[in-house]
Amino acid sequence: xxxxxxxxxxxxxxxxxxxxxxxxxxxxxxxxxxxxxxxxxxxxxxxxxxxxxxxxxxxxxxxxxxxxxxxxxxxxxxxxxxxxxxxxxxxxxxxxxxxxxxxxxxxxxxxxxxxxxxxxxxxxxxxxxxxxxxxxxxxxxxxxxxxxxxxxxxxxxxxxxxxxxxxxxxxxxxxxxxxxxxxxxxxxxxxxxxxxxxxxxxxxxxxxxxxxxxxxxxxxxxxxxxxxxxxxxxxxxxxxxxxxxxxxxxxxxxxx
Amino acid sequence: xxxxxxxxxxxxxxxxxxxxxxxxxxxxxxxxxxxxxxxxxxxxxxxxxxxxxxxxxxxxxxxxxxxxxxxxxxxxxxxxxxxxxxxxxxxxxxxxxxxxxxxxxxxxxxxxxxxxxxxxxxxxxxxxxxxxxxxxxxxxxxxxxxxxxxxxxxxxxxxxxxxxxxxxxxxxxxxxxxxxxxxxxxxxxxxxxxxxxxxxxxxxxxxxxxxxxxxxxxxxxxxxxxxxxxxxxxxxxxxxxxxxxxxxxxxxx
Numbered sequence: 001x002x003x004x005x006x007x008x009x010x011x012x013x014x015x016x017x018x019x020x021x022x023x024x025x026x027x028x029x030x031x032x033x034x035x036x037x038x039x040x041x042x043x044x045x046x047x048x049x050x051x052x053x054x055x056x057x058x059x060x061x062x063x064x065x066x067x068x069x070x071x072x073x074x075x076x077x078x079x080x081x082x083x084x085x086x087x088x089x090x091x092x093x094x095x096x097x098x099x100x101x102x103x104x105x106x107x108x109x110x111x112x113x114x115x116x117x118x119x120x121x122x123x124x125x126x127x128x129x130x131x132x133x134x135x136x137x138x139x140x141x142x143x144x145x146x147x148x149x150x151x152x153x154x155x156x157x158x159x160x161x162x163x164x165x166x167x168x169x170x171x172x173x174x175x176x177x178x179x180x181x182x183x184x185x186x187x188x189x190x191x192x193x194x195x196x197x198x199x200x201x202x203x204x205x206x207x208x209x210x211x212x213x214x215x216x217x218x219x220x221x222x223x224x225x226x227x228x229x230x231x232x233x234x235x236x237x238x239x240x241x242x243x244x245x246x247x248x249x250x251x252x253x254x255x256x
Numbered sequence: 257x258x259x260x261x262x263x264x265x266x267x268x269x270x271x272x273x274x275x276x277x278x279x280x281x282x283x284x285x286x287x288x289x290x291x292x293x294x295x296x297x298x299x300x301x302x303x304x305x306x307x308x309x310x311x312x313x314x315x316x317x318x319x320x321x322x323x324x325x326x327x328x329x330x331x332x333x334x335x336x337x338x339x340x341x342x343x344x345x346x347x348x349x350x351x352x353x354x355x356x357x358x359x360x361x362x363x364x365x366x367x368x369x370x371x372x373x374x375x376x377x378x379x380x381x382x383x384x385x386x387x388x389x390x391x392x393x394x395x396x397x398x399x400x401x402x403x404x405x406x407x408x409x410x411x412x413x414x415x416x417x418x419x420x421x422x423x424x425x426x427x428x429x430x431x432x433x434x435x436x437x438x439x440x441x442x443x444x445x446x447x448x449x450x451x452x453x454x455x456x457x458x459x460x461x462x463x464x465x466x467x468x469x470x471x472x473x474x475x476x477x478x479x480x481x482x483x484x485x486x487x488x489x490x491x492x493x494x495x496x497x498x499x500x501x502x503x504x505x506x507x508x509x
Contacts, residue, residue, distance in 0.1 A: 027353060039489065056393050060487050064496045094426070095392035095453035129490040133482050135393050144475035146370055147394050147468075149482060181282075183275040183373060184359040185313045229312060240354065250368035250475060252361070 019171055019237070027237040028153060028169055036124040036159040039131040039169070040115035041150030042197045044220065044242050045076065045100045046138060048109050052101040054137035054145050059092040060118055060130045061159070067120050074098060075165075076105075076114040081218035084108070113197045113220050115154065119161050128159070138244070138253045146253040151242055154199035167218075170199045170238040176207070178237055182230040182256045190248070194223050194230070194241035194256075206234035258350040258375040259328050259343075260358040261407055262321040263441050268469065268476075269318035272374075273359040274327060276312050278352045286331055287349060289314040293325045294413040294439060298340040318363060323441040326376070326409055327358075343411040345378045367474030372467075374480075380463050381411045387464055388504050389481040391422065391455040394468035395446060401471045402446040404457055408464035410438045419460040420444065423507045426454040430508060438462055458504055 019025045045053040055074075061067040074087040084105060089098070102109050116132050131153065137145025153169045186192050196213075197220035198204045204215040209227055222244075232239060245252045262270035277283040289304040304327070306314050316327065334347040350356035360374035387406075395402040406420065415437050422432040431450055436442045436459065457466055467480040484497045 033490075058390060058393070058487070064488060064500060093453045095390055127490050127492065128488070130487060131489050133486055135479065135481075137396075137477065144368075144399060144470060144472040144477055145396060146475075146477045147470075147479045148372070149479060179280055181275075181277055181279050183273075183277075183279055183357050184371075185273045185311060185315070187311075238354070245371075247369070252368075252370050254359075254370075254372045254479075256373065 019173060025171070025237060027171055033129060034126045036126055036128040037130070037156050038118040038159050039129065039153055039156040040117055041133060041152055042113040042115065042154035042199045043134065043136055043150055044111065044195045044197060045114055046111045047100060047102045047105055048111055050141040052099060052139050054139065055098045055100070056135040056137070057096055057098070057116060057132050059094055059096065060132055061120055062092065063094060064130075065124070065128075067122050067124070069122070070118060070120045073117050073119065074114055076100065076112065077218055078112045079110060079220045081216065084112070111195070111220060111222060113218070117157050118159060120159055124159055130159070138251070140251050143249070146251055148242065148253050148255055151240055151255045152197070152199045152238055167199065167201050170236060172200060172202050173235045173237060176205050176233055176235045178234050178239070180232045180234070180239060182232070182243070184243065184256065186225070186228050186230060186245070188247070189245045191246040192225050193244040194225055195244065196221050196223065196239065196241045200236065204234055204236045204239060206232055206236070206239060208232055257328065257345045257347060257378040258356050259326045259378070259381070259409055260360075260374065261326050261376060261409070261441060262316055262360070263362055263405060263443075264321040264323050265443050268362045268364065270321040271318050271361045271363065272316040272327070274314040274316070274329065275358070276314065276329070278349070278356060279354060280352065283312045284349070287329050288331065288335075289327055290330055290335065291325050291327055294415065297413055299343065299413045300340070301335070301338055324439060341413070343381055343409070350375070362469065362476060362478050364471065364474055364476060368476045370469075370476040370478035372479050376407065376409050376465060381409050383463055384461055385463050386461070386501060386505065387457070387459040387466055388484060388501055389457045389466040391446065391450060391457055391468070392453045393481055394479050395451050396470040396477065397448065397451045399470035399472045402448070402451065403469040404444045404446055405467040405469060406436055406442045406444070406459065406464050407467070408436065408438050408440065408442070408462050410462060413439070415439055418462050419508075421458045421460070421508050422446070422450050422455050423458055423504060424454045425456050425504060425507070428507050431455060436462070456504065458508055460508060
């Protein structure tokens with residue numbers, strides 16, 4: 001009987017029931033895959049207000065699986081989820097860099113998210129799932145990059161390219177009953193900004209400091225905050241903003 | 257159960273903000289913060305008072321930052337189980353999803369600051385092993401200086417020396433060997449010649465958290481690298497990481 005309950009609890013219907021009743025909810029998608037998968041975070045990029053964004057990533061397929069002739073694709077989206085650029089990068093090293101500037105985006109001074117996918121044409125066992133959490137550096141006014149790593153698993157695709165990209169790794173709640181209390185004291189800063197992105201295909205409703213926000217599929221928003229204790233309420237099980245804290249001419253960027 | 261830690265040396269001081277709330281719930285006013293340290297080969301603890309009763313954080317400021325003290329949260333009941341001979345998993349207050357974290361900020365006096373959400377999980381404290389971490393991922397060749405900060409917490413109250421290495425994994429060569437200490441926040445300056453994609457930091461015998469700091473014109477960047485098994489989410493993740501570690505260990509042995 002116990003094993004039957006355990007089996008049901010991990011089926012699609014079981015997870016649905018766990019999440020609406022809030023009994024042992026499942027925050028992230030679990031895979032039972034027959035194809036090799038490359039998962040990407042929704043990585044935040046900024047070119048607004050003197051920012052540029054540096055992205056550092058490893059060739060995971062070469063490092064762990066010794067597969068040669070791999071490549072990555074970087075898909076850059078606007079804050080309104082419009083595809084701005086697709087970059088295919090061959091000749092990977094163990095560790096690689098990619099920089100998004102205003103000039104690279106042909107004059108766009110704004111923000112959004114991008115995704116990275118690893119590919120190979122070599123036959124690759126279906127059980128394998130890789131995830132590049134990577135590292136992002138933000139430089140303001142050409143000062144030193146402040147580095148942070150990826151924040152939320154967002155989209156995935158087949159490592160043997162099929163031109164199909166899926167999302168909804170992060171689960172949603174029926175109600176706006178999920179709270180996320182950021183474990184940082186926002187005191188003694190000139191300014192704090194929170195960068196939210198929607199890693200799902202659904203609409204996220206969230207509130208912060210008694211204001212309500214709507215974030216549609218793949219969209220992102222930067223919100224300036226003045227509270228010392230920050231609590232985010234939402235209908236998403238894993239809505240974690242990236243934090244930008246400012247003091248004098250210095251910035252500190254970290255995930256929350 | 258998570259432990260928390262700080263950094264204190266000639267260049268950097270730390271400020272650690274440890275919340276009294278889980279990230280999905282309200283503050284627990286009954287929770288207390290304990291500082292622990294090694295004294296005559298025994299673990300000792302003291303209770304740290306919260307200075308600002310309005311705040312939901314215990315704050316270990318830069319004047320009290322330390323390389324050898326560590327911190328944990330506990331209620332009165334579980335502190336009675338404290339063992340002077342080895343660190344124990346005393347309570348589950350910090351066992352949360354996402355992980356329960358402090359904000360660990362490092363500062364240059366009259367200069368910049370940088371932080372990340374930091375914790376040292378109990379399961380790393382009981383185990384021995386080696387850490388492999390890419391140096392290129394978080395260092396910056398344009399910076400004035402780059403440093404590795406390596407924090408080890410081990411359950412026995414010992415300050416034992418062990419080896420750390422910068423290795424070139426492509427050419428299978430040790431580039432630098434240096435000494436690290438258990439139950440301590442170690443700091444190593446990284447030579448600019450080592451800032452390339454083939455260089456990895458490797459610890460021998462002991463686990464820990466590898467963090468990297470870059471500085472330029474008083475600006476700082478500070479972040480830790482992911483454990484290798486976070487790159488692979490399939491069931492074979494530990495097997496794949498083990499294979500890579502075996503290759504690296506062949507270089508240092």
